[in-house]
Amino acid sequence: MTKLMLRALAGETLPTPPIWMMRQAGRYLPEYRATRAQAGDFLSLCYAPDLAAEVTLQPIRRYGFDAAILFADILLLPQALGADLWFVTGEGPRLSTITTAQQVAALKPADAVHEHLAPVYETVRILSRELPRETTLIGFAGAPWTVATYMVAGRGTPDQGPAHAMKAADRAAFSALIERITEATILYLSAQIEAGAEVVKLFDSWAGSLKGQDFDDFAITPTRRIIAALKERHPGIPVIAFPREAGERYIGFARATGADCVALDNSVSAEWAASAVQSDGCVQGNLAPRHLVTGGPELVAEAQRITRALRGGPHIFNLGHGITPDADPDNVTAMIEAVRSA
Numbered sequence: 001m002t003k004l005m006l007r008a009l010a011g012e013t014l015p016t017p018p019i020w021m022m023r024q025a026g027r028y029l030p031e032y033r034a035t036r037a038q039a040g041d042f043l044s045l046c047y048a049p050d051l052a053a054e055v056t057l058q059p060i061r062r063y064g065f066d067a068a069i070l071f072a073d074i075l076l077l078p079q080a081l082g083a084d085l086w087f088v089t090g091e092g093p094r095l096s097t098i099t100t101a102q103q104v105a106a107l108k109p110a111d112a113v114h115e116h117l118a119p120v121y122e123t124v125r126i127l128s129r130e131l132p133r134e135t136t137l138i139g140f141a142g143a144p145w146t147v148a149t150y151m152v153a154g155r156g157t158p159d160q161g162p163a164h165a166m167k168a169a170d171r172a173a174f175s176a177l178i179e180r181i182t183e184a185t186i187l188y189l190s191a192q193i194e195a196g197a198e199v200v201k202l203f204d205s206w207a208g209s210l211k212g213q214d215f216d217d218f219a220i221t222p223t224r225r226i227i228a229a230l231k232e233r234h235p236g237i238p239v240i241a242f243p244r245e246a247g248e249r250y251i252g253f254a255r256a257t258g259a260d261c262v263a264l265d266n267s268v269s270a271e272w273a274a275s276a277v278q279s280d281g282c283v284q285g286n287l288a289p290r291h292l293v294t295g296g297p298e299l300v301a302e303a304q305r306i307t308r309a310l311r312g313g314p315h316i317f318n319l320g321h322g323i324t325p326d327a328d329p330d331n332v333t334a335m336i337e338a339v340r341s342a
């Protein structure tokens with residue numbers, strides 16, 4: 001029997017949607033915090049295949065989600081391209097910055113990333129052996145625009161100002177950076193698929209700050225190129241695209257990029273998406289993560305409203321963004337029960 005997650009991605013309308021959560025392996029789980037302490041720090045955890053596989057499996061054991069997402073980070077790819085990367089506790093990622101054409105040219109070639117990322121492929125191989133047979137394994141990467149925003153600024157930024165500034169100052173150099181990330185992402189995701197990933201997801205967390213032609217050039221075009229290359233190499237591999245906060249630009253995004261599923265953030269309503277986005281195929285989403293902190297009847301009502309709104313077409317139940325460290329693990333159980341009894 002085909003896995004529930006793969007059936008939804010193939011466009012099937014199901015009585016109960018498959019369920020998983022962005023950042024389901026994370027700090028809200030005591031068992032994650034214990035394994036992370038064992039690894040020493042976050043990056044060491046990402047590069048220790050047995051421990052990364054262990055934290056990927058933890059939410060599957062606890063909740064029986066329909067999908068497991070590889071434990072890694074979108075910023076491992078810039079590191080593989082030669083950027084320095086470290087995490088500052090309580091603040092987030094830091095990278096060496098890239099702002100000039102010369103610095104873009106000095107990055108490693110795309111095909112050099114495999115050596116650095118080999119432990120990630122090993123995590124995928126372990127998972128494809130150890131996951132329950134009904135659980136789908138998702139591989140992932142950042143979409144080029146979002147990865148570029150971190151590489152240019154050297155950190156997360158509220159408005160992606162440094163990337164916009166480089167794009168305005170030297171569009172050719174910025175495009176070359178996007179190009180290098182695009183090529184490397186094709187190779188990275190392709191290797192994840194060869195190691196056993198059954199679906200891949202592209203996280204474009206900052207797509208919402210691209211407007212007009214920039215959205216076409218830097219959100220749609222690189223995503224379309226990556227998807228076309230992956231489908232040529234691995235016919236039938238399903239791809240989920242997450243152009244977070246794309247708003248009206250969610251309309252037609254699947255058709256424009258070739259994505260099999262579009263992940264919705266929680267700034268759009270499920271009712272709107274049912275007619276505007278789901279008419280093109282599978283959608284994923286979109287409970288606001290704060291409900292897993294606050295819980296109670298509002299959590300149940302929201303989870304059921306979303307499930308019912310998207311019941312008329314292919315749907316994967318998920319959050320609109322990652323679960324936060326202050327979430328209560330018991331609220332996740334309540335969410336799953338609410339979706340399955342909607």
Ligand SMILES: Cc1c2[nH]c(c1CCC(=O)O)Cc1[nH]c(c(CCC(=O)O)c1C)Cc1[nH]c(c(CCC(=O)O)c1C)Cc1[nH]c(c(C)c1CCC(=O)O)C2
Nearest residue numbers: 022023024025026042069070071072073074092203205322
């Ligand atoms: C922008 C981005 C990053 N990483 C990611 C994105 C795109 C999605 C999004 O918008 O959140 C994607 C990501 N990061 C992580 C995963 C693993 C799989 C999963 O979803 O469970 C995935 C898919 C682990 C992680 N990545 C990170 C953690 C927390 C690290 C820790 O344990 O201290 C985890 C579990 C760290 C991280 N990694 C990143 C930031 C900005 C931070 C710091 C913020 C934070 O601490 O939450 C970059």
